[in-house]
Amino acid sequence: MANEAPPAATDGKKKMIIIAAVVVVLLLGGGAGAFFMLKGDSKDGEKEAAEAQAEGKGGEKSEEKGGEGGHGEGKAGEATYTSLDPAFVVNFQDKNNRTKYLKADMSVVSSAAKSEEIVRKHMPAIRNAVIMLLSRQAFEDLQSADGKEKLRAAALKEVQAVLTKQTGKPVVEDLFFSSFVMQ
Numbered sequence: 579m580a581n582e583a584p585p586a587a588t589d590g591k592k593k594m595i596i597i598a599a600v601v602v603v604l605l606l607g608g609g610a611g612a613f614f615m616l617k618g619d620s621k622d623g624e625k626e627a628a629e630a631q632a633e634g635k636g637g638e639k640s641e642e643k644g645g646e647g648g649h650g651e652g653k654a655g656e657a658t659y660t661s662l663d664p665a666f667v668v669n670f671q672d673k674n675n676r677t678k679y680l681k682a683d684m685s686v687v688s689s690a691a692k693s694e695e696i697v698r699k700h701m702p703a704i705r706n707a708v709i710m711l712l713s714r715q716a717f718e719d720l721q722s723a724d725g726k727e728k729l730r731a732a733a734l735k736e737v738q739a740v741l742t743k744q745t746g747k748p749v750v751e752d753l754f755f756s757s758f759v760m761q
Contacts, residue, residue: 660694660750661685662701665757668709672717680712680720683757686737686750693749700744707736720760730755 662684669679686697697704711732719725730753738748 655689657687657689658693659685659687660697661756662697662704662708666705666708666712668712670713670715670717678717679761680715681757681759682712682755684708684733685754685756686734687752687754688750690747690749696741696745696749700741703740703744704737707740708733711736717760726755726758 665681665683667679667681669677672678688694688697690696712729715729720729734750734753737750737753741747741749
């Protein structure tokens with residue numbers, strides 16, 4: 579009987595090894611398949627977007643040089659949105675001298691060539707100007723939609739002033755809040 583126990587234990591170990599190997603192969607195959615499917619969808623989506631854009635321009639092909647382009651490097655006339663990341667967070671006082679907080683996410687839009695690159699280059703000066711503007715606000719003024727719109731317009735002027743000082747041109751045409759939270 580002593581001779582029968584080891585072969586049974588060996589058979590069980592072999593089965594476990596085979597099952598583990600099959601599971602590993604299935605997981606690797608599934609992961610690789612998912613990777614290639616998702617990777618293909620991304621390129622197909624970009625291709626379809628490029629074709630739709632070309633059709634939207636009367637069937638003409640894009641005139642970007644060397645196939646370059648994309649976010650911030652398009653030709654003049656194409657709107658480029660640049661997020662002023664990270665979010666602006668400032669504290670200020672209300673009329674009762676209580677500390678209040680404002681968190682705002684902002685983006686600027688421009689049709690100038692390489693506008694994103696220009697905005698990113700001057701981001702420290704832009705952020706400083708906007709933070710100083712936000713810090714001067716009165717909590718009560720920002721509670722209305724009209725107050726937020728006035729702040730949006732003032733922030734746009736601040737950004738344009740910084741860029742005009744640095745580059746000689748305002749570079750951006752508009753500024754948008756993508757989130758605005760006061761507490």
